Amino acid sequence: MNLDKHKFINYLLFIIAVSLFWTCSPELSYGVKSFLFDGVPSPNTTEILVVKDSLQTLKQNTKEILVSTIQKNEFNLHPPYQERDCTSCHDRNNMGKTKLPIPELCNQCHTDFSKKFETLHGPVASNNCIQCHTPHQSKLKNLLVESSKKLCLSCHDSNQVSENKIHKDIKKTSCIECHNPHGGSNRMILQSESCYKCHDNYKKEYKFLHGPVDTGSCFQCHGTHKTKAPNLLINSGDNLCLSCHDSKDIIKTKYHIDIKNNKCIECHDPHGGKNDKFLLNKQ
Structure with missing residues (x-):
């Protein structure tokens, strides 16, 4: 009886030693574990989570994980895009077109500059918000499509700007430090206190x-x-x-x-x- 017990202990120790040796490799580990236990997942199988486009159909914990993942990237995101709330701007029943024309759509959340300013900047006057702003994401503040000065000079001739003696020493000064990018009370759409940058x-x-x-x-x-x-x-x-x-x-x-x-x-x-x-x- 003692001999059989001794053999059993030796056999068990042998199995444990073999198990430890073979588990150095995920594939071999799976072979040993699946032999001893049921329901061991294969290392060759990858679990894929399929997420639908609208976060409204997801469980709350999955939504939070997805949103936090989006927030970690290097882009500034338009809030509806960040929340994957596409239907706040787009009509699913009309090929994804915007529910309202721009800028009426933008003015649902943002200031209607046509009512705020006497003189409007060209893109604002022509209802072309997306000429300067991207509707989804941008690496730049305020979802600009380009850095402020580079964006301004994509329309305004840099030679004409530099010819003006007022601009002689602007160097790296941003245009919007003196000019309002949307509109103002004068033809040059200058900020209300821009004069004080040079004058008393x-x-x-x-x-x-x-x-x-x-x-x-x-x-x-x-x-x-x-x-x-x-x-x-x-x-x-x-x-x-x-x-x-x-x-x-x-x-x-x-x-x-x-x-x-x-x-x-x-x-x-x-x-x-x-x-x-x-x-x-x-x-």
């Missing part, structure tokens, strides 16, 4: 501000590039002041009775001052 910021200098300065409307008085009047004024002398201020109301004030040919800016600072009349210090 009167908002920080004065307690009281002249209306156009307070609203950032520099171009209400100044041209953007060149004019015949000094200081790039759009009109000369008092004609500019009187285009907004009523001359009859001015004459009614006793201080203005004998102004004759005096210029407004001889007494008033056109940008602002420490008093509500913007009087110069000498007054």
